Amino acid sequence: MAAKTESFQQQRRISSLLINLTLTIICIIWLIPVIGLLITSFRSSQEIFSTGWWTVFPHPEYVDTRQITVDPSVNLDGNFQVEGITTNFTDLRNGVTLPNGEKLTWYGNKRTRTIDVAELKWVGFSTNMTLKNYSAVLGGKTVTFKDATGRDIETRGPNLGGAFLNSLAVTIPATIIPILIAAFAAYGFAWLNFPGRKLFFIGVVAMLVVPLQIALVPILQDYTRLQLNGTYLAIWLAHTGFGLPLAIYLLFNYISTLPREMLESAFIDGASNFTIFTRLILPLSVPALAAFAILQFLWVWNDYLVALIFLNPQTQVVTMALASLVGERGQDWHLLTAGAFASMIMPLTVFFLLQRYYVRGLMAGSVKG
Amino acid sequence: METQKMIVPKTGGGVVGWFTTNLGRLIVSIFVPIVTFIVLWQGFLFLRNSKAPQVVLVFVAIFWGVGGVAVLYAISNWVVEQFPKEWTRRLQPFIFVGPAIAILAWYLFIPVVRSLILSFQNDISTQWVGFANYIYAFTDRVMLEAFRNNLLWMIFGTFFSVAIGLLVAVLADRSRFENIYKAIIFLPMAISFVGAGVIWKFVYAYAGTGVGIQEVGVLNAIVIALGGKAQPWLTLSPWNNFLLIIIMVWLQTGFAMVIISSAIKGIPAELLEAARVDGANEFHVFFSITIPSIAGTLITVTTTIIIFSLKLFDVVRVMTGGNFGTNVIANEFYLERFTYGQAGRASAIAIVLLILTIPVMIYNLRQFQERRAF
Numbered sequence: 125m126a127a128k129t130e131s132f133q134q135q136r137r138i139s140s141l142l143i144n145l146t147l148t149i150i151c152i153i154w155l156i157p158v159i160g161l162l163i164t165s166f167r168s169s170q171e172i173f174s175t176g177w178w179t180v181f182p183h184p185e186y187v188d189t190r191q192i193t194v195d196p197s198v199n200l201d202g203n204f205q206v207e208g209i210t211t212n213f214t215d216l217r218n219g220v221t222l223p224n225g226e227k228l229t230w231y232g233n234k235r236t237r238t239i240d241v242a243e244l245k246w247v248g249f250s251t252n253m254t255l256k257n258y259s260a261v262l263g264g265k266t267v268t269f270k271d272a273t274g275r276d277i278e279t280r281g282p283n284l285g286g287a288f289l290n291s292l293a294v295t296i297p298a299t300i301i302p303i304l305i306a307a308f309a310a311y312g313f314a315w316l317n318f319p320g321r322k323l324f325f326i327g328v329v330a331m332l333v334v335p336l337q338i339a340l341v342p343i344l345q346d347y348t349r350l351q352l353n354g355t356y357l358a359i360w361l362a363h364t365g366f367g368l369p370l371a372i373y374l375l376f377n378y379i380s381t382l383p384r385e386m387l388e389s390a391f392i393d394g395a396s397n398f399t400i401f402t403r404l405i406l407p408l409s410v411p412a413l414a415a416f417a418i419l420q421f422l423w424v425w426n427d428y429l430v431a432l433i434f435l436n437p438q439t440q441v442v443t444m445a446l447a448s449l450v451g452e453r454g455q456d457w458h459l460l461t462a463g464a465f466a467s468m469i470m471p472l473t474v475f476f477l478l479q480r481y482y483v484r485g486l487m488a489g490s491v492k493g
Numbered sequence: 494m495e496t497q498k499m500i501v502p503k504t505g506g507g508v509v510g511w512f513t514t515n516l517g518r519l520i521v522s523i524f525v526p527i528v529t530f531i532v533l534w535q536g537f538l539f540l541r542n543s544k545a546p547q548v549v550l551v552f553v554a555i556f557w558g559v560g561g562v563a564v565l566y567a568i569s570n571w572v573v574e575q576f577p578k579e580w581t582r583r584l585q586p587f588i589f590v591g592p593a594i595a596i597l598a599w600y601l602f603i604p605v606v607r608s609l610i611l612s613f614q615n616d617i618s619t620q621w622v623g624f625a626n627y628i629y630a631f632t633d634r635v636m637l638e639a640f641r642n643n644l645l646w647m648i649f650g651t652f653f654s655v656a657i658g659l660l661v662a663v664l665a666d667r668s669r670f671e672n673i674y675k676a677i678i679f680l681p682m683a684i685s686f687v688g689a690g691v692i693w694k695f696v697y698a699y700a701g702t703g704v705g706i707q708e709v710g711v712l713n714a715i716v717i718a719l720g721g722k723a724q725p726w727l728t729l730s731p732w733n734n735f736l737l738i739i740i741m742v743w744l745q746t747g748f749a750m751v752i753i754s755s756a757i758k759g760i761p762a763e764l765l766e767a768a769r770v771d772g773a774n775e776f777h778v779f780f781s782i783t784i785p786s787i788a789g790t791l792i793t794v795t796t797t798i799i800i801f802s803l804k805l806f807d808v809v810r811v812m813t814g815g816n817f818g819t820n821v822i823a824n825e826f827y828l829e830r831f832t833y834g835q836a837g838r839a840s841a842i843a844i845v846l847l848i849l850t851i852p853v854m855i856y857n858l859r860q861f862q863e864r865r866a867f
Contacts, residue, residue, distance in 0.1 A: 139775075143664045150661060151677040154743065157692045158680070160711055164695065176709045286547055293551040297558030304562055305593050312589030321586075324594055331601045333854040335804050337826050338843040339604035341611065341836055346599075355541050356554045365600025368593055397585055398570045426685030428807045433831070443687040447811055450691060457695060457709065464691035468684050475683035479676070483751050486682075 165461040166253040172457050179247075186227050186242035194237040206239065257462035261449075262288070284463050287445035291425060291470070293356055294441055298363035298424045299417055305364065306371030306416075307379075307409065311401050313372070314380035315387060325376070331369040339365070340433055347434065354436035362434055363424050371416050374485075378412035379405060415485030418478050425471050442467040515575075522575045529568050533561050566592075605847070611840035618836055626841035636842075639820045645734050646741065646802040646821065653742040654798050655791065658749025663779065665750075666757055675754065679747035686744070686807030693740045694812060699725040730818030737819060740808050745801065749794045756790035757783065796853045803849055822846060 164177045179185070198204045203212045207228060211220050216230040216239060231238040262285040312318075313325050343362060344353075352358040382405070390400050406413070428443040435441065440448075446463050453459055475482060536557040543550060566588070573584045615622050630636050661678050665671040681689060698710030700723070708714050713723040727733050760783065768778050784791075806823035809815055815824040822842060830839035 140667070143668055144670065147661065147664050147668060147670075147674045150657070151674055154677055154681070156711065157696050157743070161692045161695060172709065175707055176711070176714050178711070178714070289547055289551045293554045296555050300559045301562050304559075304566070305596065308566060308588075309590045309593035312586050316586040316589060318583075318586035318590075324590065327602070328593070328597060331597050333847070333851050334601045334605055335843065335846045335850055337804070337823060338608045338840075338847055339600055341830055341840055341843070342604040342607040343600060355537075356558065357537060357540075360558055361596065362600065365596050368597055369601070372593060396574065397589070398567075398574070401589075422683060426688075428685065428687050428810070429827075443685050446685075446691065447687045450687070450694065450811055457698070460691050461695065464688045468688050471683040471685070472680075475680075476676075479679075483755075486748060486751060 161461050161465055164457060165257055165465045166255070167458070168252065168254050168256065169456075169458040171252065172461075183247060184244050185247045187245045187247070188240050189226075189243045190241050191231070192228075192239045192241060194239065196237065200234050200237075207241075257458045258466060261459050261463045262466060284442065284445050284449075284466060287440055287442045288466070288470075290435075290439050291441040291443075294359055294363075294431070294435075294439075295421060295424045297356070298360045298367075299421045301360055302364040302367040302371050302420060303375075303413055303417055306368055306375050307406065307413065308401070309368075309372050310375035310379045311397075311405055313376050316397065328369055328372050332373065334369075336366045336430065340430075344433060353434065354439055356439065359431065359434045362430055363420075363427070366430070367420050367423070371420070374416055375409065375412055378409055382408060411481070411484070414478065414481040418474060418482040419485040421474060422471050422482070518575050522572045526568055526572060529564060533557070533564075536561065608840040608843050611836055612844050614837050616833075616835045616837050622837065626837045627845075629838055630841045630845055635820065636822075636825060638818060639822045639825045642734055642819060642821050643803060643805075646738055646805055647799050649735065650738045650741045650745070650802045651795055651798045653738075654745040655749050655753075655795055657742065658746045658794070659753050659791070661746070662750045662754040662757055663783065666754065675750065678750050681744045682747040684744070687811050689740055689744055690808060690811030693736075693743075694727075697726040697736060699723060699727075727813055728817045733813065733817055733819055737808055737812055740812070741802065741805065745798055749798065752794050753787060753790060756787040760786045792856075796856060800850050800853050804846065 160177050163180055164172055167177065167180070192206065194200070194204075194206065200213045203210050206216075207222055207226075209220070209222065211228075213230065213234060216228060219227055219229045221227050225244055227242045227244070229240045229242065230236075231240050263283070309328075313321060313328075339362075343365075347353045347358050387400060387404070390404055395403070426443065428447060431441045431444050432447075435444065446460075446467050449456075449460060449463055536553070540550060540554050540557065545553075569588050570585070573588055574581055576584065611618055612626050613621055613623065658678075661674065665674045668674065684692075695709075696711045697713075698708070699713060700708050700710075708717060708723050712726060717723060726736055764782060764786075765778060768782055773781070804823050805821055806827065809819055809821050809824045810827070813819045815821070815828065823846070826839050826842040826846070829835040829842060
């Protein structure tokens with residue numbers, strides 16, 4: 125019996141180890157892309173273009189130790205002797221490894237007659253970090269940076285800081301307005317009597333299936349006619365319209381389950397519908413409101429399509445600024461990585477602070493495509 | 494007390510009587526909304542035309558937008574409450590649900606009808622063309638490629654998201670560090686597709702060939718370390734589709750995991766214990782108890798991600814712009830409308846999207862009613 129328990133425990137320990145190992149591997153795979161981005165965003169542009177971001181970790185690397193000058197009498201067109209081995213120019217250009225582990229590389233063109241000798245050494249953590257990429261990408265001023273060969277390049281920096289402000293101006297109202305409208309509507313559908321109540325509610329729920337692509341073309345026509353294009357109001361209303369079906373549906377499910385007696389006693393005390401709604405329903409619905417708020421906040425902050433269509437370059441949000449950066453400066457990794465990480469700080473903060481509500485919102489909101 | 498009695502109108506005094514006693518009120522209740530409207534309108538003009546510093550504009554905008562909506566509700570409710578009781582009772586529900594219905598009608602219901610009409614017209618909506626746009630949508634080479642790619646997204650993207658999500662949910666359930674693992678897998682859910690695009694573009698980066706050029710992308714570095722040759726991954730059709738699908742899996746697995754995880758926690762512990770006491774091994778428990786218990790949730794998650802991959806736009810737009818054989822339906826919609834100016838074709842594609850999503854959505858809604866999420 126004792127032996128059996130022991131083997132059982134051992135088996136358990138092994139399976140627990142296996143489980144943790146598997147999960148750790150998956151998590152590392154999940155994190156590598158983000159870690160690469162984060163590290164790169166703090167490296168200087170010259171380093172980014174010349175070595176991979178993983179070289180900031182300790183690793184063996186060939187470090188130049190000395191130089192050999194090849195005697196002018198040596199004919200470089202054929203094979204010749206250097207450091208005790210026979211080799212030729214082409215091989216040296218690509219690097220030749222000596223038996224003792226040293227590596228010979230020809231420096232420059234034939235006329236230099238110089239060979240770099242490098243030794244394999246361990247290089248420790250790189251501490252060469254900078255915030256320059258962030259100031260370049262957020263500031264919108266002229267920036268200079270060095271490319272792989274150390275040449276100075278001067279360009280106008282993208283103004284991600286301004287886009288960040290625009291994102292706030294778009295996201296905060298585009299989160300609060302639909303919640304307010306949806307809460308009023310949910311209360312109306314749940315507790316007020318009016319002709320066509322059921323029909324309207326079914327209509328609202330039916331709107332859940334409409335992909336927003338359908339609305340883009342007609343709404344754009346309306347906006348052009350009303351001269352609303354590029355204004356904050358235009359995009360608030362658009363996000364409100366696209367978010368409302370889910371918001372009403374979720375809030376209705378919550379508000380309609382509040383105890384009837386409580387509302388009735390408030391009504392008997394002479395409270396009007398408006399008072400009941402603002403003083404009783406809203407405070408009681410905070411969990412549902414918060415869940416939807418986070419869902420909508422992240423949705424709007426991370427949205428690209430709606431912003432791309434209804435906003436203009438003056439009012440562009442972070443995702444638009446970042447996407448145009450990808451298009452115009454596809455290889456400028458120092459700007460792209462810093463910009464991408466800056467754009468993530470806000471949603472990541474909200475996400476980690478309010479994760480519990482977010483998960484609840486997601487579970488309830490999974491009906492929406 | 495005495496003053497209040499004077500204001501309260503006597504019932505049964507007739508319409509004229511009511512008007513004379515309430516003339517003041519009537520004037521006020523017309524005047525107040527007009528003033529409110531003018532103030533809000535001035536705010537809008539200021540925001541649209543002002544050259545004030547951006548910070549100021551942003552703060553004014555937030556305050557104006559949020560405050561404006563709240564004020565509109567309060568004022569319109571106040572106006573309605575000035576009416577006789579019977580009228581208040583009848584009109585008030587529409588103050589509550591009216592704005593929502595109006596916005597939904599404008600932004601979703603009417604656009605469906607208008608898109609339907611547009612989809613039977615030519616590129617600038619001046620002529621009826623019958624089913625030409627739909628024939629284009631289902632037969633053109635570009636569209637067929639988009640359909641094929643969407644199919645790839647739906648099959649592989651959904652399968653791997655759900656499978657890895659399930660794996661992590663089941664394994665993490667038996668680990669002490671459950672929350673850490675889950676938070677890491679869930680993290681990409683907070684990142685925008687554009688941001689994720691940059692992250693993965695960097696993973697797939699290709700520096701080109703030449704003496705002394707070092708690859709800075711992780712994928713190429715791994716390939717070189719394994720003795721291979723660096724590749725311009727995103728231009729290699731059809732494999733680039735799968736590289737893009739990996740991005741979606743990376744983003745969506747967290748969603749699948751969270752929902753599956755909560756379903757697993759809902760399985761009664763006695764059920765699992767009983768099976769184990771009966772001598773069932775872990776694989777047996779998993780396939781004969783865990784999977785059947787969470788089947789409903791698995792289907793909901795799967796359908797949700799299928800719809801998601803059907804409408805997928807941002808990842809493709811940012812990574813390849815739909816070039817190199819990676820086009821998808823939603824991107825083709827965008828190109829038709831905003832690059833080629835083909836309103837008719839774009840609308841037809843949007844309607845096709847709608848028709849494809851309806852059955853899955855209806856199914857999901859049914860599931861939701863049974864689940865009662867809050």
